[in-house]
Amino acid sequence: MSGIDEATDPAALIEAYYDAGWTDGLPVVPPSDASIAAMLAVAGLEGHEELGVIAGRNAVVLAEKAAINAVMAGCRPEYMPVVVAAVKSLCAPAFAYHGPASSTGGSAMALVVNGPAAKRLGINSGNNAFGQGHRPNATIGRAVRLIMMNVMNTRPGLLDRATLGNPGKYSFCFAEHEEDHPWEPLHVSRGLRPEDSAVTLIASNSLYQVYNHLAAEPEPLLYCFADALANVGTSNLLGFNETLIVFAGEHQEVLQKAGWSRLDVQRFLIEHTRRPVADYKRGARLPGEIAPGDETTLRYRFERPEDILIAFAGGRAGSWSACLPGWGTKWTRAVTTRIEIPGGTS
Amino acid sequence: MKLFDPTSKPVDRGLTLAPRPASPRGLRLGLVENTKFNAKPILEKLAERLGRRHQTTVTFRTRKRSASHEVDGDAIKALRAQCDLVISGIGD
Numbered sequence: 054m055s056g057i058d059e060a061t062d063p064a065a066l067i068e069a070y071y072d073a074g075w076t077d078g079l080p081v082v083p084p085s086d087a088s089i090a091a092m093l094a095v096a097g098l099e100g101h102e103e104l105g106v107i108a109g110r111n112a113v114v115l116a117e118k119a120a121i122n123a124v125m126a127g128c129r130p131e132y133m134p135v136v137v138a139a140v141k142s143l144c145a146p147a148f149a150y151h152g153p154a155s156s157t158g159g160s161a162m163a164l165v166v167n168g169p170a171a172k173r174l175g176i177n178s179g180n181n182a183f184g185q186g187h188r189p190n191a192t193i194g195r196a197v198r199l200i201m202m203n204v205m206n207t208r209p210g211l212l213d214r215a216t217l218g219n220p221g222k223y224s225f226c227f228a229e230h231e232e233d234h235p236w237e238p239l240h241v242s243r244g245l246r247p248e249d250s251a252v253t254l255i256a257s258n259s260l261y262q263v264y265n266h267l268a269a270e271p272e273p274l275l276y277c278f279a280d281a282l283a284n285v286g287t288s289n290l291l292g293f294n295e296t297l298i299v300f301a302g303e304h305q306e307v308l309q310k311a312g313w314s315r316l317d318v319q320r321f322l323i324e325h326t327r328r329p330v331a332d333y334k335r336g337a338r339l340p341g342e343i344a345p346g347d348e349t350t351l352r353y354r355f356e357r358p359e360d361i362l363i364a365f366a367g368g369r370a371g372s373w374s375a376c377l378p379g380w381g382t383k384w385t386r387a388v389t390t391r392i393e394i395p396g397g398t399s
Numbered sequence: 400m401k402l403f404d405p406t407s408k409p410v411d412r413g414l415t416l417a418p419r420p421a422s423p424r425g426l427r428l429g430l431v432e433n434t435k436f437n438a439k440p441i442l443e444k445l446a447e448r449l450g451r452r453h454q455t456t457v458t459f460r461t462r463k464r465s466a467s468h469e470v471d472g473d474a475i476k477a478l479r480a481q482c483d484l485v486i487s488g489i490g491d
Contacts, residue, residue, distance in 0.1 A: 066402065069402050070402070073402070073404075075404075075405050075406065083402075083403075084403045084405075085401070086401070089403065108469055109469050110409060111409035111410045111411070111412055112407065112409055112410070113407065113410050114407070115407065118405060118406070118407050121403045121404075121405040122405045125405060149465070149467040149468050150467075151467050151468075152465065152466055152467025152468075153467065199405065203405040203406045203407070204405070204406065204407045206407075206409065291434070291436065381465075383434070383464065383465045384465045384466065384467040384468075385467055
C-alpha cells in the first residue's frame, strides 16, 4: 500500500485529503489498509493488476488506486466490481476517453447498471433514480469520477476543460428497471445475456427531462422526444449522434400498451429528428446563407437504430422521461462491460 | 491512520522531444488535422504563410478520426519519415 503519512484525528485526515487536492469538493472517507484490501478482495484483484490504460495519457489504472478512490467515494466493498467494469468501459478504445473527458462540453459519465448485481446491490432504478438518497448510486458514480481525477489526470481547469460542467459530473449512476420491462433490458440489447450483470457507460451532456401528460399513443409522445433531440443548440452537427433515452412509468405504459418495440421507437426517432438544413443555418450552427432547397433538405441526427440507447427507470407515476444527449458517434461510443465477480456470479 | 495517495503519475514511456529546428527555412511540413470545424483552414493558412516566408513544403497531410482520437500508427510513421516539422491544430 502507498500510505505516505499519518494522522490520528479523522477530521484532520479528511482535511488532509482536501489539502492534497484529492477530492471532488465533498469530504472523502479516509481509506485504511483493511478497507482497501476488502475492496480488492470482493473484486478478486491484486493491487498491482492493471484495469486499463488511457491511451494518449500514459495513464495506467492499477487496481489498488481504483480501490483507494472507491473507498474515498464511500463505496461498500461489494460495489467494487461495478466500479471496475465502469473503469474498463472508460478505458475501452471505442469510448475514446480524451474527448468526452476533457472537452469544454463537460460531460457526465452516466452509468446504467443491469442484471442481478443491480438488484443485489440495491442500486436504485425507481423513484428519483437520477437523484440523491441511495448509497450505491451516489458512491459508484462518485468513485468513477474520483478515479478520472486522481488516476486519469482529469482535473478541472487542467485536462478537464468543461465550460460549465454539469451536476452529473459528481456522480451519475442508476439501474435499469428490469421488472415489467416491455422488451429485453439494455445490456441484452447490446449483446449480453439476461443473466449477466453489466455497466453501460455513456458520456452525457446535461440530461433534459421530457414531459407529456396527455399523449396516449406513442407518436405524439415520441414527437416530444424528437423535438428535444433535434434542438438547434444540440452538440455537434458535423456527424451523427448517440443518445440514451430513459423512459419512466407512464411513458413506458404508453409504449407497452401500443405494442411498440425498441426498434419501432428507434426508427420513429431517426425519422422525426431530421430537421431542415435551413433551421441550422438560421441558428448559425451550419455555415453559409440559406440556399434554395435548404428548407426541404433534411439533416439526420441519428444514423443507426442502435445509436439510440433506451432504458427504463424512474417512478411509476409521473409523465416525465429523459434524454441524455451523447457526444457524437465520431468522437465516442457508449460502452457496455460485463461485471465480473469472482466465482462466476455476475 | 495513514494517508493513502489515490493518484497515479503517467507511465514514463521514455519519450523525448525531437530537437527543435533552429529555423523553419526549407523544412518539410506535416499537417495533422483533428476534424475540428476550423482546423483545416487554420493549418492550410499556416502552411501557406510558412511556405511563402520560409520556403517550407507540405510533404504529408493526415486527418484524425476525430479530435478525441490519437493519430494512427501509419500516419505517425509517415510523419517521422517524410517531415521535419509537424503542425497539429485545434480550431473551433
